[in-house]
Amino acid sequence: MSDPLTPLFNDLRAKTLPQVQAPGTEAARRTVHRRATVRASVVAAVVIVGGGAFIVDQRNDYQNTIVPASSVSPSASGVAWTGRADKVEVAAALVPGASHADVMDAFDQDVGIEATEGRYRLRVGCSGPTALPFTILLNGAVDQQSSVDCTDPGEAREYELTMPRAGSVRILFSSVGQFDAYALKLTKI
Amino acid sequence: MPAADPPADFDAVYAAQYADLTVQLYAYFGDRQEAQDVVQEAFCRALRRWSKVSRYDDPVAWVRRVAWNLAVSRWRRSRTALSFLRRQRPQEPQVAGPDTVRIELVEALATLPAAQRRAVVLHYLGDLSVNEIAERENVAVGTVKSWLHRGRTALASQLQPEARRV
Known part of the structure; x- marks a missing residue:
């Protein structure tokens, strides 16, 4: 004996599916990138405020007591490991017309771009405190792995890609480059 | 893994x-x-x-x-x-929605306890087996069978005319 509920649920599925409007993967990527940028900004703000409080505290200590000289490590300044404040603009300036620009957080970032069959030039610009490794995937298959040596003034590199058929180019940035700002553009050649 | x-x-x-x-x-x-x-x-x-x-x-x-x-x-x-x-x-005031079997099914589902509803939805719409639901919900297989049985009985009693129509 067949289950009388099965056709009801099949009907529910059949009639609801056409009404579902997916916001899309680009919307998801924008959401994730926006959240990452906000988190990176919050971390930077906390570091700056913490660094400021530390300096004020040190000054007060110097005024009130005699303390032994101490060396502040570069990482405590909050600048050496987060890079310059305008790093996103620096990275974007290295890639005119960049389609994506963001700041790396403590997790990998996945940028996907639709592409038709043909040859492309990928330009990646980066400004930040450490090298930014990434993997380029064409239609889900790894094409090449590389890295941009990020510096405060910024660096850019170009890559030639060949799409065998229409699909997607994905650039998977490694979280090793946390706090780096990157910008990229894919151009058909 | x-x-x-x-x-x-x-x-x-x-x-x-x-x-x-x-x-x-x-x-x-x-x-x-x-x-x-x-x-x-x-x-x-x-x-x-x-x-x-x-x-x-x-x-x-x-x-x-x-x-x-x-x-x-x-x-x-x-x-x-x-x-x-x-x-x-x-x-x-209670405003009646569109009178369709689909809406009535969703409304009938809403009357089930949460666990029964999840089991019914995962089984009929998620196409999960009883074992898969038990693993997902972290309960015994017998518990899922009981949820599904009670869920089916409750839905059938509410949707009897519609079930006959389809």
Whole structure:
């Protein structure tokens, strides 16, 4: 004996599916990138405020007591490991017309771009405190792995890609480059 | 457990699963927009960890689990809010929606206890077996069978005329 509920649920599925409007993967990527940028900004703000409080505290200590000289490590300044404040603009300036620009957080970032069959030039610009490794995937298959040596003034590199058929180019940035700002553009050649 | 296969493509998984997951959560919530929001949020969380999630044996199962967890949390919150609003506005008129079997099924589902409803939706719309639901819910297989039996009985009694029509 067949289950009388099965056709009801099949009907529910059949009639609801056409009404579902997916916001899309680009919307998801924008959401994730926006959240990452906000988190990176919050971390930077906390570091700056913490660094400021530390300096004020040190000054007060110097005024009130005699303390032994101490060396502040570069990482405590909050600048050496987060890079310059305008790093996103620096990275974007290295890639005119960049389609994506963001700041790396403590997790990998996945940028996907639709592409038709043909040859492309990928330009990646980066400004930040450490090298930014990434993997380029064409239609889900790894094409090449590389890295941009990020510096405060910024660096850019170009890559030639060949799409065998229409699909997607994905650039998977490694979280090793946390706090780096990157910008990229894919151009058909 | 990480698999040796090439990582799954996020766009492909999204395209294949978004609508199906939304239908399941619509049946659970009774609100399509809420269901769409929850599924999109689950995919955003998956995307953030995609380099890891894509290497799982079944990335879709991860997304489904997150979506359902979000759904359950939201449903609990909205149930609390709804209960408060009902106490504040006892004379609010009941407006009848479109009279279709589909709406009645969703409304009938809403009367089931949460666990029974989840089991019924996962079974009929998620196409999960009793064993898979038991594993997902972390309960015994017999418990899931009991949920499904009670759920079916309750739905059948509410939807008898519609069940005969289809």
